Amino acid sequence: MPQAMDQRATPPPREYTDGSTAIVRAALEAGCNFFAGYPITPASPILTMMMREMPRVGGIAVQGEDEIASIGMCIGAVMAGARALTATSGPGISLYSENLGLAVMGEIPLVVVDVQRLGPATGGATTVGQGDVQFVRWGTSGGYPIIALAPSSVPECYHLTMKAFDLAERFRCPVFLLTDKELNMTMATVALDAYRPVDVRPRPRAEEPGRPYRYTPAEDVPPLRHYGAGETVRFTGSTHDERAFITKHPPTVDALNRHLAAKIEEHRDEIEMAAADLDPRAETLVVSYGVTAGAAREAVRRSRAGGAPLSSVVLQTLWPVPEATLRRAATGVRRVLVPELNLGQYRREVERVLPGMDVSGLNRVDGEMITPEQILEAVR
Amino acid sequence: MTTTITPLATYRNDLPYPFCPGCGHSPILDALNAALVNRGTDPANVVIVSDIGCSGLSDQYFITSAFHGLHGRSITYATGIKLARPDLDVVVVMGDGGTGIGGAHLLNAARRNIGITVLVFNNFNFGMTGGQHSTTTPAGAFTSTTSTGNLERPLDICGTVAVNGAGYVWRGTSFDADLPDRIAEAMDADGFALLDIWELCTAYFVRSNKYTRRAFQTTLDELGWPAGIIQQRPDLPEYAAAYRAAAKPGRSSVSAAPIPVTQRSTLDRRYTLLVAGSAGGRVRSGVRLTAQAAIRSGLYAAQADDYPITVRSGHSLSTLVLSPAPLDFAGVGVPDALVILSEDGLAKSKALLPRLSPESLVMAFPDVAALETPARLMVLDPGVSSTRLARADHGLAACAAAVSILGLFPTAALVEAAAASGRLAEELGKVVAAGLEIGAAAR
Numbered sequence: 001m002p003q004a005m006d007q008r009a010t011p012p013p014r015e016y017t018d019g020s021t022a023i024v025r026a027a028l029e030a031g032c033n034f035f036a037g038y039p040i041t042p043a044s045p046i047l048t049m050m051m052r053e054m055p056r057v058g059g060i061a062v063q064g065e066d067e068i069a070s071i072g073m074c075i076g077a078v079m080a081g082a083r084a085l086t087a088t089s090g091p092g093i094s095l096y097s098e099n100l101g102l103a104v105m106g107e108i109p110l111v112v113v114d115v116q117r118l119g120p121a122t123g124g125a126t127t128v129g130q131g132d133v134q135f136v137r138w139g140t141s142g143g144y145p146i147i148a149l150a151p152s153s154v155p156e157c158y159h160l161t162m163k164a165f166d167l168a169e170r171f172r173c174p175v176f177l178l179t180d181k182e183l184n185m186t187m188a189t190v191a192l193d194a195y196r197p198v199d200v201r202p203r204p205r206a207e208e209p210g211r212p213y214r215y216t217p218a219e220d221v222p223p224l225r226h227y228g229a230g231e232t233v234r235f236t237g238s239t240h241d242e243r244a245f246i247t248k249h250p251p252t253v254d255a256l257n258r259h260l261a262a263k264i265e266e267h268r269d270e271i272e273m274a275a276a277d278l279d280p281r282a283e284t285l286v287v288s289y290g291v292t293a294g295a296a297r298e299a300v301r302r303s304r305a306g307g308a309p310l311s312s313v314v315l316q317t318l319w320p321v322p323e324a325t326l327r328r329a330a331t332g333v334r335r336v337l338v339p340e341l342n343l344g345q346y347r348r349e350v351e352r353v354l355p356g357m358d359v360s361g362l363n364r365v366d367g368e369m370i371t372p373e374q375i376l377e378a379v380r
Numbered sequence: 381m382t383t384t385i386t387p388l389a390t391y392r393n394d395l396p397y398p399f400c401p402g403c404g405h406s407p408i409l410d411a412l413n414a415a416l417v418n419r420g421t422d423p424a425n426v427v428i429v430s431d432i433g434c435s436g437l438s439d440q441y442f443i444t445s446a447f448h449g450l451h452g453r454s455i456t457y458a459t460g461i462k463l464a465r466p467d468l469d470v471v472v473v474m475g476d477g478g479t480g481i482g483g484a485h486l487l488n489a490a491r492r493n494i495g496i497t498v499l500v501f502n503n504f505n506f507g508m509t510g511g512q513h514s515t516t517t518p519a520g521a522f523t524s525t526t527s528t529g530n531l532e533r534p535l536d537i538c539g540t541v542a543v544n545g546a547g548y549v550w551r552g553t554s555f556d557a558d559l560p561d562r563i564a565e566a567m568d569a570d571g572f573a574l575l576d577i578w579e580l581c582t583a584y585f586v587r588s589n590k591y592t593r594r595a596f597q598t599t600l601d602e603l604g605w606p607a608g609i610i611q612q613r614p615d616l617p618e619y620a621a622a623y624r625a626a627a628k629p630g631r632s633s634v635s636a637a638p639i640p641v642t643q644r645s646t647l648d649r650r651y652t653l654l655v656a657g658s659a660g661g662r663v664r665s666g667v668r669l670t671a672q673a674a675i676r677s678g679l680y681a682a683q684a685d686d687y688p689i690t691v692r693s694g695h696s697l698s699t700l701v702l703s704p705a706p707l708d709f710a711g712v713g714v715p716d717a718l719v720i721l722s723e724d725g726l727a728k729s730k731a732l733l734p735r736l737s738p739e740s741l742v743m744a745f746p747d748v749a750a751l752e753t754p755a756r757l758m759v760l761d762p763g764v765s766s767t768r769l770a771r772a773d774h775g776l777a778a779c780a781a782a783v784s785i786l787g788l789f790p791t792a793a794l795v796e797a798a799a800a801s802g803r804l805a806e807e808l809g810k811v812v813a814a815g816l817e818i819g820a821a822a823r
């Protein structure tokens with residue numbers, strides 16, 4: 001075979017690892033000190049690692065009796081000052097649903113990993129899928145904004161886990177990390193300098209006691225107060241005033257509900273992340289996320305190597321939709337391709353953001369991954 | 381934990397209770413207040429975790445900390461709070477409704493013996509939603525959902541949590557003069573404490589059943605259940621304390637384990653190798669070591685494993701993707717080389733055989749080597765090695781043989797990777813050496 005190896009003298013050190021490990025490592029570095037979860041493939045490795053690691057670092061990890069208990073324990077622990085993570089797959093997200101609403105309403109910072117597997121119900125436990133994209137967005141009653149990040153590589157699993165912790169603290173809300181079976185369980189080679197840590201902001205100390213919530217200005221996020229810090233703290237999942245007493249007073253209820261939306265909607269620039277790799281000559285833009293983005297990046301490389309310009313946007317934030325980035329990236333192209341391991345869930349968003357544009361999907365729900373060849377075929 | 385210097389005269393705020401006249405919730409909350417006054421804990425360090433229902437409104441009438449969450453889940457929040465801050469006094473106030481929808485949590489909190497105090501405001505029906513029957517409605521009772529009399533047997537809350545290891549269990553009524561003392565006693569207990577407090581829902585249960593405080597005893601007698609202290613087990617370890625006692629500081633197993641690049645591969649393109657064997661053949665760990673050796677040779681490796689849910693039986697497949705450039709896509713269609721170790725492996729990879737290209741190579745153990753494929757075929761005979769190989773060595777030995785035959789990277793990298801395997805170094809080193817012999821013989 002011809003000699004065509006990397007000619008650098010000493011390549012940076014590398015490791016052989018997977019997305020689950022990167023997520024756990026990032027969580028620990030982010031200061032996570034509470035985990036509760038219930039076994040489910042392909043999220044179980046996170047549970048197993050957390051159960052092993054937490055007692056070593058002075059944290060707590062519990063295997064709950066079910067997913068409802070697991071997320072409930074996390075929410076309770078956050079109110080007692082902990083920084084918490086939980087991890088599951090689609091069936092478990094179903095059981096998280098009501099408590100996700102509680103975390104939204106009670107303004108609880110919490111990172112929730114959804115390691116997606118294929119299909120509704122038990123589906124394909126060991127099969128890759130991206131079918132929870134709209135589910136995490138609309139997965140609890142009331143219909144309030146949610147933040148969801150989607151790593152597309154092991155280093156991004158690390159980076160976006162830390163980012164998720166930071167955003168959860170910043171906006172006092174649950175933040176999803178949407179991954180999948182392949183990303184979490186396929187072993188990969190990672191150059192250590194590819195890991196980008198995030199400074200996860202500390203929890204600010206609250207000034208005025210007795211007011212755990214604040215609705216004006218609507219987009220402001222009041223500091224989280226927790227139990228056992230010297231003052232009485234109230235928490236509630238019912239519609240409440242700023243002192244966490246239940247109320248139906250219309251102006252207060254209105255202010256509360258608008259606040260829950262505004263604190264995220266008004267700060268989209270702090271949340272929306274995407275990697276645009278644009279070629280001004282390209283006629284086609286590929287919009288991808290998660291494990292499918294790996295194939296998209298590879299397709300872009302091969303297409304360009306073959307002399308055919310192609311543009312790509314890899315979304316790291318799925319919710320809120322990075323609309324401005326999508327509009328900018330689509331300027332000048334004639335069509336947009338959205339490859340996903342579902343029947344076009346995110347394509348709906350792209351179509352909404354780019355009205356009039358020729359948007360097509362490349363979709364697989366057979367448990368196999370979309371390949372670079374398929375993407376090249378679709379953009380031809 | 382901070383304790384107030386001057387004892388508080390009350391832990392109530394000045395809001396009047398919202399309950400119906402005669403509702404049992406009010407005297408129970410008065411008893412809770414008396415218990416809190418008696419114990420004197422800083423109200424900030426008492427967390428009342430209220431469930432949903434009329435009883436779920438309770439936290440709003442106290443100056444303590446409070447958590448008002450979802451129906452039936454109060455025990456889970458209380459558990460999280462107690463685990464994170466064992467120094468806090470955590471009191472759950474839940475209705476009998478909560479013991480139904482949250483039954484799993486009740487059982488498991490008792491079993492774990494987590495140090496929270498659960499007050500069940502047991503009025504035999506759902507007050508807030510209009511007097512429907514609950515898990516504790518006595519048989520024959522009339523409710524808005526049991527118009528011909530309840531056909532279900534009531535849940536023995538105390539018996540259930542007691543038999544599952546609760547630290548403190550008491551049954552009584554809202555009329556009992558010793559209720560404040562029992563609540564304080566329960567809060568003083570280290571483990572999971574539960575008080576099943578029978579009381580009257582004057583709006584529904586009393587009206588539909590002509591039920592009175594005297595009827596409590598009749599119902600108890602009919603069921604043959606005891607009242608008073610049912611269990612006290614101070615000997616059982618409390619969970620939050622036990623967790624901390626069992627925890628030992630240690631080195632992280634998720635920190636990066638850098639692999640040095642010491643060898644140089646001449647591989648100039650993406651190359652995929654599928655190893656197909658059986659559970660027990662250590663296929664996955666063999667491929668893993670091979671990947672680490674490839675990384676030592678400057679390559680990028682990725683590995684996807686496929687095995688049935690029953691991991692100790694059936695097939696075990698590992699796909700190794702190698703590339704001189706970073707791998708963004710680790711999927712594999714048809715592999716460049718295929719190693720078949722067993723019937724299980726053959727059965728799972730058979731469909732690929734006709735699709736292999738003539739340039740690709742199949743390496744098979746002798747008993748599965750009778751194959752039809754356009755690819756080149758080579759037999760790997762474990763019998764040629766000077767060491768006798770166990771079945772558990774087959775995965776790694778075959779990988780080493782394949783690497784030497786295919787020339788994917790220097791075999792010295794395999795030897796180094798084995799040597800870097802800590803406790804297993806010697807054993808793995810021998811298997812690698814045997815694999816290299818098998819490879820040499822096959823060539």
Ligand SMILES: Cc1ncc(C[n+]2csc(CCOP(=O)(O)OP(=O)(O)O)c2C)c(N)n1
Nearest residue numbers: 432433434435451475476477478506507508
């Ligand atoms: C998930 C869910 N299901 C149903 C309800 C409606 N709900 C509110 S209170 C309640 C029952 C309350 O009964 P109980 O726990 O006995 O409390 P009580 O009102 O008798 O004090 C129900 C079913 C709810 N809030 N949440």
Ligand code: SF4
Nearest residue numbers: 400403434507581582
């Ligand atoms: S409905 Fe029943 S439980 Fe609710 S306040 Fe009235 S009497 Fe009490």
Ligand SMILES: [Mg+2]
Nearest residue numbers: 475476505507
């Ligand atoms: Mg009730």
